[in-house]
Amino acid sequence: MRLPAVRFLPSSSAPAVVDANARIARLARTGNMEGARATFEAMPLRTTASYNALLAGYFRNHLPDAALRVFQRMPSRDLASYNALISGLSLRRHTLPDAALALATIPYPPSVVSFTSLLRGYVRHGLLADAIQLFRQMPERNHISYTVMLGGFLDAGRVDEARKLFDEMPAKDVVAWTAMLSGYCQVGRIAEARTLFDEMPKRNVVSWTAMVSGYAQNGQVNLARKLFEVMPERNEVSWTAMLFGYIQAGRIEDAEELFNAMPDHPLAACNAMIVGFGQRGMVDAAKAVFNRMCERDDGTWSAIIKAYEQNEFLMEALSTFREMLQIGIRPNYPSVISVLTVCAALAVLDYGREVHGAMLRKHIQDYIRTEDEVVTGQIRQLLVEIKYGNSLTFLVT
Structure with missing residues (x-):
C-alpha cells in the first residue's frame, strides 16, 4: 500500500517544528512522556520526524503499546520510523x-542500523545463535555491528571466538579494545588481558579501570594497586574497583585506608565497605558508614542487615528490615535470606509472622518464586526451621 507523503512545510515553520521535535526527544530522554506527548499534540504542523521522536520515546520508556499506536497512526513513515520500531521491539x-x-x-x-538494532536485541537476550546468523547475513557492517557481536560472544564466555572476530574487525575503537580486555579478565586470562592492554593504541579511564578490576577480581591485588597508582585519570568506578579488590581479598584495613582517601564516596563504594566491615565483625564501623550515607538502595539495606545477622545482632537485623519496609524499599534476595535466618535462629513465631505479613503487603511473593534453585532451597530450609507450616505456602510452591 502506498503511504501518503508528508507535505512540505513553509520555510517559516521549519525552525519551530525542528525545535519542537528536539523538545520531544529531550523530554523522552528524561522520562517525561506526558510532556513529550503534550508537545507533540500542541504542534500545528508535524513531520515524520515528529512522529519518530515520539515513537522512539515511548519505546525507550517501556511503553510499547503507546509506541505502536503512534506507529499505526503515522500518515507517512520513513526508514527511521522502521528502525525505531525494530529497535523498540x-x-x-x-x-x-x-x-x-x-x-x-x-x-x-534496510540500513546497517536496521540490522544492528535487531542484532542488539538478540545479544541482549542471550540468543547468540540467532545473532550469529543475522550477523553473517548482514549486507553491510560497521564498527557498532562488530562491537555488538563481540559483546555477544564475550557475554557467553566464548572468548576465543570473540578474539577471532576482534582480529577481523576492519576498525577498532577504544570500546572494542576494552570489551575484549574485559572479556579476558572475566574468564581469568589475565596475562592475555595485560598483553592486549599494552598493545592498545589508545586508552581511556574505562580501559585502565577494566585492567585494574581484572587484577583485583582475580586475586592479584598488589598488581591492581600498582596499576591504579599510575593511572593518568581516575573516576568513581576506578576507586571502587580497587576497593572491591581489597575487600574480596580480606584486606579490610587497606580498603578502609583507600575509602578514606577517596575524593567522593559513591553508593557502590559505601555498600562495599558495609559488606567488608560486616565480614570482619566490625559492626559499629559498618553502621557508621550506613548512617552517614545520604543515598541508599536495596543493596545498602541488604548489606547492613547481613552485617547484623552474621554477627548475631539479631534484633537489630529485624528492626532494620522493618524500617526498610516502612520506607518503601523492596527487599532483595539476600535481605530476605538474612531475615529468615534471624527468625530461624530466634525460633520466634511472632517475628516470623510479622516478616510474612510484611512480605505479603509488599507483594513480593512472585518476586521470590523466580529466584534460582540455590536461594529457593535456602528459603525452604529456613521455613522448615521456623516451622511456619502452611502460612508461607507461597514461598515454597
Whole structure:
C-alpha cells in the first residue's frame, strides 16, 4: 500500500517544528512522556520526524503499546520510523519475532542500523545463535555491528571466538579494545588481558579501570594497586574497583585506608565497605558508614542487615528490615535470606509472622518464586526451621 507523503512545510515553520521535535526527544530522554506527548499534540504542523521522536520515546520508556499506536497512526513513515520500531521491539524477548518481521518487511532497503538494532536485541537476550546468523547475513557492517557481536560472544564466555572476530574487525575503537580486555579478565586470562592492554593504541579511564578490576577480581591485588597508582585519570568506578579488590581479598584495613582517601564516596563504594566491615565483625564501623550515607538502595539495606545477622545482632537485623519496609524499599534476595535466618535462629513465631505479613503487603511473593534453585532451597530450609507450616505456602510452591 502506498503511504501518503508528508507535505512540505513553509520555510517559516521549519525552525519551530525542528525545535519542537528536539523538545520531544529531550523530554523522552528524561522520562517525561506526558510532556513529550503534550508537545507533540500542541504542534500545528508535524513531520515524520515528529512522529519518530515520539515513537522512539515511548519505546525507550517501556511503553510499547503507546509506541505502536503512534506507529499505526503515522500518515507517512520513513526508514527511521522502521528502525525505531525494530529497535523498540527488540527491547523485549517476546517481541523479538515481531522485530525480525519488521526488518523483513521494511518497504525500503534496510540500513546497517536496521540490522544492528535487531542484532542488539538478540545479544541482549542471550540468543547468540540467532545473532550469529543475522550477523553473517548482514549486507553491510560497521564498527557498532562488530562491537555488538563481540559483546555477544564475550557475554557467553566464548572468548576465543570473540578474539577471532576482534582480529577481523576492519576498525577498532577504544570500546572494542576494552570489551575484549574485559572479556579476558572475566574468564581469568589475565596475562592475555595485560598483553592486549599494552598493545592498545589508545586508552581511556574505562580501559585502565577494566585492567585494574581484572587484577583485583582475580586475586592479584598488589598488581591492581600498582596499576591504579599510575593511572593518568581516575573516576568513581576506578576507586571502587580497587576497593572491591581489597575487600574480596580480606584486606579490610587497606580498603578502609583507600575509602578514606577517596575524593567522593559513591553508593557502590559505601555498600562495599558495609559488606567488608560486616565480614570482619566490625559492626559499629559498618553502621557508621550506613548512617552517614545520604543515598541508599536495596543493596545498602541488604548489606547492613547481613552485617547484623552474621554477627548475631539479631534484633537489630529485624528492626532494620522493618524500617526498610516502612520506607518503601523492596527487599532483595539476600535481605530476605538474612531475615529468615534471624527468625530461624530466634525460633520466634511472632517475628516470623510479622516478616510474612510484611512480605505479603509488599507483594513480593512472585518476586521470590523466580529466584534460582540455590536461594529457593535456602528459603525452604529456613521455613522448615521456623516451622511456619502452611502460612508461607507461597514461598515454597
